[in-house]
Amino acid sequence: MKRRSLMKAAALSAVMGLTAGAALAQEEAEKKVIGVSIPSATHGFMGGLNWHAQDTIERMGKVYPNLEFVLATAGDSAKQVSDIEDMMATRNIDGLVVLPFESEPLTAPVAAVKEAGKFVTVVDRGLSQEGIEDLYVAGDNTAFGRVAGQYFRDNLEPGSKIVVLRGIPTTLDNERVEAFQAALEGSEIEILDMEHGNWNRDDAFTVMQDFLSKYPEINAVWAADDDMAIGVLEAIAAAGREEEMWVIGGAGMKEIVKRIMDGDPQLPVNVTYPPALISAAIEMTALNFVSNAPMTGRFIIGSQLITPENAEQFHFPDSPY
Amino acid sequence: MTILALQDVSKSFGPIEVLHDVDLALEPGEVHALIGENGAGKSTIMKILGGFLDPTKGQVLLDGRQVIFGSGPEAEAAGVVVIHQEFNLASDLSVAANLFLGREIGGWRLDHAAMRKQTSELLERLHSPIAPETLIRDLSVPDRQMVEIGKALSRNARVLIMDEPSAVLTHREVGTLYEQIDRLRVEGVAILYCSHRLDEVAHLADRITVLRDGSVVRRAMRGELDEDSMAAAMVGRELQDFYPPKGQPSPEPALEVSGLSVPGRVRDVGFTLRKGEVLGIAGLVGSGRTELAEGLVGLRAASGEIRVNGQPVAISSLRDAFDAGLAYLTEDRKEAGLLLNKGLRENLTLATLERFGKFRLDTVAEDAALDKATGDFDIRAPRRDMVAGKLSGGNQQKLLLAKTMLPDPQIIIIDEPTRGIDVGTKSQIYAFIRNLSAEGRSVIVISSEMTEVIGLADRVLVMREGRLAGQVEGNAMTEDNIVRLAMGVAGEAA
Amino acid sequence: MSKPDLHTLGPLVALVALIVLGALLNPAFLAPGNITNVLARSAFIGMIAVGMTFVITAGGLDLSVGSMAAFLAGIAIIAMNAALPGMGENWGTILVGMGVAVLGGLVAGYLNGALITKARIEPFIVTLGTMGIFRSLVTWLADGGTLSLDYGLRTLYRPVYYGGIGWITWPIITFAIVAFAGEWIMRHSRFGRHVEAIGSNDRVARYSAIDVNRIRLMTYMLLGLLVGLATVLYVPRLGSASGSTGVLWELEAIAAVIIGGTALKGGTGRVWGTVVGVLILSLIDNILNLADLVSPYLNGAIQGVIIVLAVVLQREKRIAEER
Structure with missing residues (x-):
């Protein structure tokens, strides 16, 4: 599984290598419009994703003057559906890149776009009906949980106790946590407790404070997200129990990656779930219009372990995340 | 033939009895004035007649038979309608919508034309030229009162209980009210009229009942009591010096x-x-x-x-x-x-x-x-x-x-x-x-x-x-x- | 008057019941550390809710406080980071940040109040608007990410949240002062009496020579000031602000005010009740985290049930009074 995703990622970079050549051939072609619809920047990870989306669109617009991009961000599913309908009705898009806010409500509207003969790329969260999209680009939630779980398994003594902070209750969160639990199965590591920190610093801080009151001994924390990791670290510091436990976040926030680079003992590693995956999706959709290579299929970008040794290559100082 | 009557009615709230053995009869085509000081028991009587309170003792008779109205709407269904001092109208709805509130004409789709037509017929009968589609909040106070009266009539009221209807009206508007009351009297409606204004009681009432401290202290027919004796009966003493003597303003x-x-x-x-x-x-x-x-x-x-x-x-x-x-x-x-x-x-x-x-x-x-x-x-x-x-x-x-x-x-x-x-x-x-x-x-x-x-x-x-x-x-x-x-x-x- | 008033006692009884329940479920509940945690985290919402009590009592409403807190935290952080090169890593720089938060709060409150009293727009609409504005502004300032305070300044500033006198940390002390002052103002000052009169019937207030608009404006400014003060204590906790800071604080503050016995339509203000309401809300969260009573998915439902119950208890009392 891990091997296959790595191979896909390799194939992806190979395709991108073709980009420059294809661009020359398409100079005076007709204008194509690509709509990009993503959730708005309500928390750190989405903030990073928004930044990468804007960054990529700017870059693509320069490289391919005949491509035009329409970006819309939505705070909820209903707004996202309206955004997509507007793109169809008023901007006459030829392709759509969509990161569905929720799977169920977006399935029918995106299917309608597909039926109108447009090219559809779905990012990260799959639609509830298979076979609609031409291209699927996603992070690997199962791997995200599994990689973290394996690290806990390999680096904790048997009999160790850990606590887990979960995200906002969603399928995505369930997949991660189930994979994490599966990876720990059979080990002597005990999960003391799990609570929802909602991918929010303040909520994670509160939950961690209560965990610290409740459990006199905690050896490690899986915070599952770097925003939550920051709140957790602060709560641990306030209780003066920094020496007792380490914390694994997730998604590769630049501040956290920096601390891993610097060898912070409290933050040994991190698991990627890069917000940059939206860039790959936009780039591949663009290629579909400017090259003759068919850009269809499923591309799963695996989650990797960031260690002090390789942290440098995951550090994007310009990104807000 | 009495329509609605109280027979030996007493009412207690907890240990305190506020009405003592009251008899009161409302006849068709008659204006019956109920007067008394605040706290004499007028509103308790109105509430009992209107079905909002039950008597502790005694009975309410409708057409000679005992009735127990469980609620205001039940009394209304029997033709006993109370017009309160505070109007009971939805101010953002039209006159027609108010008149037919709760018993609209039409099925799923309202028949606005029919309701408007019936409304204007009714208002015409009351000589009140109010357009049925006017919103209540755009109406003057007396017009609203007219709508209330219209609402009562449209529910085939046989007994109309009016609580201080003239308190909110001007001199001229009171005249219109009197005309309406005369018209209702001719149509055979029994009216119970509560008022503090003794001049209008003397003018309007065919029969007067004076209450003091929860008991009936005086009953009289038209012309038997002048304003002074009404006031005296209400307070239980003569009010020679109702208005104090005038003073001597300084020229400054x-x-x-x-x-x-x-x-x-x-x-x-x-x-x-x-x-x-x-x-x-x-x-x-x-x-x-x-x-x-x-x-x-x-x-x-x-x-x-x-x-x-x-x-x-x-x-x-x-x-x-x-x-x-x-x-x-x-x-x-x-x-x-x-x-x-x-x-x-x-x-x-x-x-x-x-x-x-x-x-x-x-x-x-x-x-x-x-x-x-x-x-x-x-x-x-x-x-x-x-x-x-x-x-x-x-x-x-x-x-x-x-x-x-x-x-x-x-x-x-x-x-x-x-x-x-x-x-x-x-x-x-x-x-x-x-x-x-x-x-x-x-x-x-x-x-x-x-x-x-x-x-x-x-x-x-x-x-x-x-x-x-x-x-x-x-x-x-x-x-x-x-x-x-x-x-x-x-x-x-x- | 002599008989105990269920109206005011109801929330207090609920609070005591929660404390007993918490202590039974987990001995760690009564540990000084946990008590400090709960009180300190109640402090932000608590101070905001005390201000909200005045606004609601005067017949107003402010939905913008959560976003306002996020925005004030954002500009305070930006101000401190900007002042750092010139002023250095010292308390002067931090005072600049505090000043920006508190003054910003006053200005934001004035903005809300002026739109409501001078432009005569419904408070719900005005503050719904400013809620969106403040939230967007902070997201924009943070470029969709997080605004972080310089590390050195954070270390210096940190004790303002975590330090204090023994177990009693500064947020708790500040919250207590705000609560006492709020109670005193509501009960014993002319301003408090005027606020209650306006919420009870603003026409009567106007006919009693009270400058209704001025008092209303002042309630919004007082609330803004307290949001600023809450921000001053919030920033050292995590040293950061983002688009997700203070989400739903407005509803928690309003819920605390209502649980405490202040009528949503205005007229009667109970600052003590509000403090009890805030503590009830924090305790529910704390106990649910400590005790594994129900699925964490149901935490929101438990809170909802308690809010509705608290209000139902008061309603029962009111109906009984009217009979």
């Missing part, structure tokens, strides 16, 4: 007003108020009386020159008016005068809190002020810590008067001093007002009750359509003269 002016205008309401009014004088202001509702007063004390934007004791003063807020020695008692006691859900103390001192402590409010001093006020103004409150809304109307008015007098004003403007108040309290308030003038203060009394203005004031100004129509004084202070001025019918003006 206390307040001089010239060229006062309130945009859209009052134009170019000028007058002089003398020290120790009670000056009446009469006129129809809408003639600008209240607006003139509110413009004077800074509650409305106004222009013009005001002098107090010869000195010009600029008044742009009620605070300025207080500083100049003016105070205003509003006609709208419940909505602008008192905080009904707050205690007596909070109400008394609300306008003058700065006198009770710079930073920390001195509740001891406030309590002392309340003690003094309850004594001075004879405020009868069962408990000191009760909320103002639980006081009777008369005691609320006395509390409001005490609140108005707390800044120690030299010039007091009192708008409708006795609206909705029983006879006994009325005469008390008249005495207070006269007392103020005897102390050398000056009082302006605005009133819709002609007899009140005449009985109380030393001089009467009459307003019409925002202007001063004239003034009457001494022997010329007659209802006839005032009405002529108020209506713009040719007559003598000063």
Whole structure:
């Protein structure tokens, strides 16, 4: 599984290598419009994703003057559906890149776009009906949980106790946590407790404070997200129990990656779930219009372990995340 | 043939019996007036007849048979309709929608045309040319009352119970109301009419029942009782000195007003108020009386020159008016005068809190002020810590008067001093007002009750359509003269 | 008057019941550390809710406080980071940040109040608007990410949240002072009496020579000031602000005010009740975290049930009074 995703990622970079050549051939072609619809920047990870989306669109617009991009961000599913309908009705898009806010409500509207003969790329969260999209680009939630779980398994003594902070209750969160639990199965590591920190610093801080009151001994924390990791670290510091436990976040926030680079003992590693995956999706959709290579299929970008040794290559100082 | 009757009805709330063995019979085609002081039991009787209360003892008879109305709507279904003082209309709906509220014509789709047609037929019968699609909130108060009456008739009312219907109406509008009542009488409707206005009782009622302290003390047919004997029966004693004797105003002016205008309401009014004088202001509702007063004390934007004791003063807020020695008692006691859900103390001192402590409010001093006020103004409150809304109307008015007098004003403007108040309290308030003038203060009394203005004031100004129509004084202070001025019918003006 | 008033006692009884329940479920509940945690985290919402009590009592409403807190935290952080090169890593720089938060709060409150009293727009609409504006502004300032305070400044500033006198940390002390002052103002000052009068019937207030608009405006400014103060204590906790800071604080503050017995339609303000309401809300969260009573998915439902119950208890009392 891990091997296959790595191979896909390799194939992806190979395709991108073709980009420059294809661009020359398409100079005076007709204008194509690509709509990009993503959730708005309500928390750190989405903030990073928004930044990468804007960054990529700017870059693509320069490289391919005949491509035009329409970006819309939505705070909820209903707004996202309206955004997509507007793109169809008023901007006459030829392709759509969509990161569905929720799977169920977006399935029918995106299917309608597909039926109108447009090219559809779905990012990260799959639609509830298979076979609609031409291209699927996603992070690997199962791997995200599994990689973290394996690290806990390999680096904790048997009999160790850990606590887990979960995200906002969603399928995505369930997949991660189930994979994490599966990876720990059979080990002597005990999960003391799990609570929802909602991918929010303040909520994670509160939950961690209560965990610290409740459990006199905690050896490690899986915070599952770097925003939550920051709140957790602060709560641990306030209780003066920094020496007792380490914390694994997730998604590769630049501040956290920096601390891993610097060898912070409290933050040994991190698991990627890069917000940059939206860039790959936009780039591949663009290629579909400017090259003759068919850009269809499923591309799963695996989650990797960031260690002090390789942290440098995951550090994007310009990104807000 | 009696339609609705009470037989030996008593009603107790807890251990206290408020009605004692009351008999009352309503006949078709007859106006039956029910009079009595506040607290005499009128509203309890109305509630029992209207199905809102059950009698503790005795029975309600409908067409000679005992009935127990479980609720107001049940009584309505039997043809007994109560028109409350506070109208029961949805103000954002049209007249037609209100008339058919809860029994609309049409199935899933409303038949608006039919409802409009029936509404205009009904209103025509009442000689009220109101367009059925007008919204209630765009109607005048008497028109709303007409809609209420129409609503009652459209439900085939056989008994109509009216609670103080004329309290909200002007002189002319009362005339229309009387016509409607006459029409309903001819149609055979039985009407129970509750009112504080004895003149209209004498005019309207075919039969009068006088209540005192929960018992019927007098029954009479039309013409058997004049106003004085009605009042005497209600209070249980003779009211020879209903209005206090008039005073001797000094020639010195206390307040001089010239060229006062309130945009859209009052134009170019000028007058002089003398020290120790009670000056009446009469006129129809809408003639600008209240607006003139509110413009004077800074509650409305106004222009013009005001002098107090010869000195010009600029008044742009009620605070300025207080500083100049003016105070205003509003006609709208419940909505602008008192905080009904707050205690007596909070109400008394609300306008003058700065006198009770710079930073920390001195509740001891406030309590002392309340003690003094309850004594001075004879405020009868069962408990000191009760909320103002639980006081009777008369005691609320006395509390409001005490609140108005707390800044120690030299010039007091009192708008409708006795609206909705029983006879006994009325005469008390008249005495207070006269007392103020005897102390050398000056009082302006605005009133819709002609007899009140005449009985109380030393001089009467009459307003019409925002202007001063004239003034009457001494022997010329007659209802006839005032009405002529108020209506713009040719007559003598000063 | 002499008989105990269920209206005011109801929330207090609920609070005591929650404390007993918490202590029974987990002995760690009464540990000084946990008590400090709960009180300190109640402090932000608590101070905001005290201000909200005045606004609601005067017949108003402010939905913008959560976003306003996020925005104030954002500009305070930006101000401190900007002042750092010139002023250095010292308390002066932090005072600049505090000043920006508190003054910003006053200005934001003035903005809300002026739109409501001068432009005569419904408070719900005005503050719904400013809620969106503040939230967007902070997201924009943070470029969709997080605004972080310089590390050195954070270390210096940190004790303002975590330090204090023994177990009693500064947020708790500040909250207590705000609560006492709020109670005193509501009960014993002219301003408090005027606020209640306006909420009870603003026409009566106007006819009693009270400057209704001025008092209303002042309630919004007081609330803004307290949001600023809450921000001053919030920033050192995590040293950061983002688009997700203070989400739903407005509803928690309003819920605390209502649980405490203040009528949503105005007229009666109970600052003590509000403090109890805030503590109840924090305790529910704390106990649910400590005790594994129900699925964490149901935490929101438990809170909802308690809010509705608290209000139902008061309603019962009111109906009984009216009979």
